[in-house]
Structure formats: C-alpha cells, structure tokens
Amino acid sequence: MPVYSMTGYASGQNGPVGSHSEAEARPAAAGRLGVEIRSVNSRFLDLTFKLPEELRQHETALRELLTGKLKRGKVEVRAAIENTAQAGVVEPSVKLLQRLNGVQDGIKAWLPGARELSVADVLRLAGGDSAMRGDWGSDLLEVAGKALDALMSARQREGARLAKMLEAHLAQLRTLVEQAGPLIPQLVEQQRARFLERWQEAMGLTGGTLPEAAQDRALTEATAFAIRIDVAEELTRLNSHLDEIERLLKKGDEIGKRLDFLIQELHREANTLGSKSAALDLTRIGVDMKVLIEQMREQVQNIE
The missing domain is CATH 3.30.230 (Ribosomal Protein S5; domain 2)
Incomplete structure (x- = not known):
C-alpha cells in the first residue's frame, strides 16, 4: 500500500x-x-x-x-x-413575453408602486436561471x-516524497547509532586506565607499591563508571524503532498515528543517550540524532 x-x-x-x-x-x-x-x-x-x-x-x-x-x-x-x-443570449418566445406581461399587469394591479420588468429581467427569467433548476x-x-x-x-505523490525523506533520515540515524556503539567500550577502557594511573601516582607519593586491593578498587570504580554510561540498551531500542518505522513505510496505508508514536520513542531514547554522555563525540551524536528526529516529526505530522 x-x-x-x-x-x-x-x-x-x-x-x-x-x-x-x-x-x-x-x-x-x-x-x-x-x-x-x-x-x-x-x-x-x-x-x-x-x-x-x-x-x-x-x-x-x-x-x-x-x-x-x-x-x-x-x-x-x-x-x-x-x-x-x-x-449566448436566450431570445424569449412571444408566448413567454405575453405571459410575463400578464403577470406584471396582475402584480401592478395589487402593487401600483412596483417597478416594471427591465430587458435584463426578462432575459434572466427567459433562461438565465436555468442553471439553478x-x-x-x-x-x-x-x-x-x-x-x-x-x-x-x-x-499519494506527496506521501511518496515524505516516505523518501524519512528513509533518508533513517539511514542517517542508523549511521549515528553505529558510530555510538564502539565509543562506550573505548570510554570504559580509558576510564579504567585512568583510575589505575591515579592509584599508581597516589601509591608512588607514599613510597609504596600498588597493592592488589588498590587494583581491585580501580576496577570497581571503572565498572561503576561503565554502568553509568552504558547506552547499549538505548542503542538497541533505537535500532528496534528504526526497524519498525522502516517496516511501516513499506507497508503504507494508514500509518501516521503509529509513526508519530515511534518518533516520540526515538526522541526519548536520544535524550537518554545524551544524558549518559561522557564524551564530546557521544554528545555530538546525541545532538545530531535529536535534530534528525525533530525533522522526521515535522514530516510525520503530514502522513495519513
């Protein structure tokens, strides 16, 4: 459809x-x-x-x-x-003229002040009002x-144009999701290395060596950090919503209300991703996502 x-x-x-x-x-x-x-x-x-x-x-x-x-x-x-x-001026018949004249005389007998029929009135009555009968x-x-x-x-032509624009935005959003995926493990590893480095500096100042407990503490901090910034669930839901929008566009027919709901869900996930951002690159991706989603929202408003 x-x-x-x-x-x-x-x-x-x-x-x-x-x-x-x-x-x-x-x-x-x-x-x-x-x-x-x-x-x-x-x-x-x-x-x-x-x-x-x-x-x-x-x-x-x-x-x-x-x-x-x-x-x-x-x-x-x-x-x-x-x-x-x-x-094309309709020429009234003699019979019609006689009839109109008789009607006019009858009216003037009761209403002496009534004006007489004009030529335009006669032509209109002769055929001009036939369109209204x-x-x-x-x-x-x-x-x-x-x-x-x-x-x-x-x-339908306008709908095809809107669907094409939405599909282009879907492709851009998928690219952004792919870019965001590898950033999280990189950030976790960088933060883990940073924690270990700080513990080593602290132990160096005290003249000691890095005990096993300190290493465990650094790993625990890195794990907590990874949990806070983990957006794997959001990226999975984003991909799921993008798949559903693509399916609806192929299905066609009355899909506007369903698309409007999915756009809201996309915006929700993009907001969550932005709030968990721990790197400039991830923040940029979140902003780009919201710009694309807002453009999609405007287009979806016109789909039946």
Whole structure:
C-alpha cells in the first residue's frame, strides 16, 4: 500500500451541460458545476462543506463519498454552479413575453408602486436561471468523485516524497547509532586506565607499591563508571524503532498515528543517550540524532 500525505488539492468541473446522460434532461448551456477539495493535516478526519443552496441537499452523499477513501485530515469541499446561459443570449418566445406581461399587469394591479420588468429581467427569467433548476446530484457526485481521485493521487505523490525523506533520515540515524556503539567500550577502557594511573601516582607519593586491593578498587570504580554510561540498551531500542518505522513505510496505508508514536520513542531514547554522555563525540551524536528526529516529526505530522 502507498503512503498518503494529508496535504493536497484538487478540482474538477463538468461541461456546460453537465454529464452527457443529463444533456437531454437539462436545458442547453444550463451551467457549469465546479468542485474544489483541499486537505491539510489533522489528528482525525474533519470534513467541511461549502455548498450553494441548490447543492446542500447532497451533502450527505458527498460525505459518504469522501469517508470511503479518506481516513485523516482537515478537508474542505467547495462547490459552485456557474451560470453560463448569458454566454449566448436566450431570445424569449412571444408566448413567454405575453405571459410575463400578464403577470406584471396582475402584480401592478395589487402593487401600483412596483417597478416594471427591465430587458435584463426578462432575459434572466427567459433562461438565465436555468442553471439553478434541475437535479444536480448526479453531476455533483461525478465531478466530486473525479476531484477526489485527483486528490488521492496528489496525496499519494506527496506521501511518496515524505516516505523518501524519512528513509533518508533513517539511514542517517542508523549511521549515528553505529558510530555510538564502539565509543562506550573505548570510554570504559580509558576510564579504567585512568583510575589505575591515579592509584599508581597516589601509591608512588607514599613510597609504596600498588597493592592488589588498590587494583581491585580501580576496577570497581571503572565498572561503576561503565554502568553509568552504558547506552547499549538505548542503542538497541533505537535500532528496534528504526526497524519498525522502516517496516511501516513499506507497508503504507494508514500509518501516521503509529509513526508519530515511534518518533516520540526515538526522541526519548536520544535524550537518554545524551544524558549518559561522557564524551564530546557521544554528545555530538546525541545532538545530531535529536535534530534528525525533530525533522522526521515535522514530516510525520503530514502522513495519513
């Protein structure tokens, strides 16, 4: 399964008469339907619809369409009907003009102050409002479906880019873990040698020789030091988390929440490693790890 980002944009529109199947059901040049879908990251699926009154009755069908494919993200759906009848002026028939004149006379009989119809009013009533009549449900779902497919493709492309960046960061983190591993035995050996050297200097000042008890004490101190700075467990858990993140990226689908949890665990282990640092090189590795993990956190926030 691919990795999907929660960020994307897509739009679609039908022809001037909607879908071919409805060309006979609706007047020619009735209008053009447009749909836009925008999505950004969110913890859950949050759908917002901005529809004209003519389309509001289809919100439930739109919601079912989107929830069938989207799992997370703040998604906004906008739809509009563009009146295209004015592109070619509809010439009213004589019968329609007579009807409009009769209606106007009837209204003025009751409302003498009412203004008379203008040419623009007559043209609008003759055909300009045809875009607002009829059932747009079929066209709306068809156009929204195409826009949703385009949105999924855009989210998939962005998800692939994010996955590639995360894999690059994983490789860098693995390198840092490998660099940190050999440092601990080296530090323990250096500290052991330093303890023995100090005991020998102390015994030299007293004119004695280094007794076996002193050597044991030096080894005990070195062992305690090794326990304090041992990060083998942290490095093991770091490798385990990196393996799991890599597995999830290959698996794809709805992995964002799981990745977010693993990023938190990576940050926890990196912090522990830094707190146990007893050498400048290990401190540098811990800082580099946290920088990479923070960059990964920002990218994971956009994965569905």
